[in-house]
Amino acid sequence: MEDDFSKALRQTAELMDRELREFLPLNEGLERQLYEAMRYSVLSGGKRLRALLVIQAADLFSVPRLHSTRVASAIEMVHSYSLIHDDLPCMDDDDLRRGLPTVHRKFDEATAVLAGDALQSLAFEIIANAKTHSSAEVRIKLAGSLAQAIGARGMVGGQTMDMYAGDDDIDIVTITRLQQMKTGALITFACEAGAILGHASPPQQQALKAYAHDLGLAFQIADDILDAEGSPEEMGKATGKDAAAGKATFVSLMGLEEARIHAAMLVDQAIKHLEIFGPKADLLRHAARFAIERRN
Template sequence: AECVHIYSLVHDDLPAMDDDDIRHGLPSTHREYDEATAILAGDALLTLAFDILADPETHERARVRVELVRRLAHAAGAHGMVGGQMIDLASEGRELDIGGITRLQQLKTGALISFCCEAGAVLGRASAEADHALHAYAHDMGLAYQIADDLLDAESDAQTLGKTVGKDAAAGKATFVSIMGVDRARGQARMLADQAIQHLDLFDERADLLRQAAHFVITRRN
């Protein structure tokens, strides 16, 4: 999933997409090298992700590996991250309501977060109940993460965040913050993080890292 995530950032920074020169406080890939290198680097990372999942060292059962490949392909493709990115590009200068923003972010960032949470259930051959609980957790945490990200974009600075800020507003894109306002958005993020944690009740202390992650996404500063 990390390979897919970084590939998406490399391609997202390209001039044809968000046209951003800074990523993690450093020149983005196409600025450090060139656009062709950035495109190929992203392609290589995407294919590497599936190479890793298909490796027998990932899991001894081929059926488990195939399920991981299927889920990641769905999360990364037209019905997930890529579809969300296309909607995001098409939404510039258009007014989206809260439902539209939620749907966009569920595809653009939420689908990959869901895969990360569900992959453990697939590897451990967990029950349907556990798989569903992790999916519900990922859904709420993913939205909390995006609202917190919108808040950082509106309130932070480029040096602290390590990337350009205020680009959504400049491009005329609707965000959770632009629709709900800062205070309501911050409250909604906290509520979603708390709700995400409640979905983990059946795991007892085994899910403590996921509980900590839910808190982290709404308190991070970069």
């Protein structure tokens, strides 16, 4: 029998598929390949965990789903853009994503770059639209926070560190900072967005930010464990690439068992941060457990 969290995650995925299709209609003009690539990326599955975090965080403050769903769609577009670019030959050079050819393999490299660029632009267009929130101040806060999360001080900065840091540069403190930027910043924004939409108090904002911080690190450690132990069939992409490349990860620095212990500790910490919200945050608590129990 499907538990409450699995049901919520499935319903979020179904909701995102409907919303993203509406934001990305078919196009028969000369730019149709661009739209096909954008749709291919955002509609090729995925857990939609970031979308769930937005919606559940916003639900804590009784934010209308119309608003949180639009922000969730924007975040899913940004996440897809980051995956398209990460998979490029000049970055991680991956051929598979979610069991399907990566966008540059399905189409070509130029289309992949342009599709990622267009998804990022569309995400900000959605957030800036008055349908997302009637308050211009709220929309400005959302746009500013998202820009910071995915820019040089967030996701893009983390990816740069990941690409250019030498083995001698990486220790546990450095890789923690790297992953907080590369993976954790967008997860943190997902929770922060719910707080912004809901006009959360400073203690509530801080609780969600601390929760997301620990969740994001636990999520990345789980990714490193899955890359070391998972199969390509389970993961839907190549595994073992980090070890083959001699790349520093939480697993290579801590060992598998210590990495598992650390991830579990982070999840426990994340859950404690939610005490201020009582039982209303139960799905967010389950999301933290899911981050380290998933198999892909």
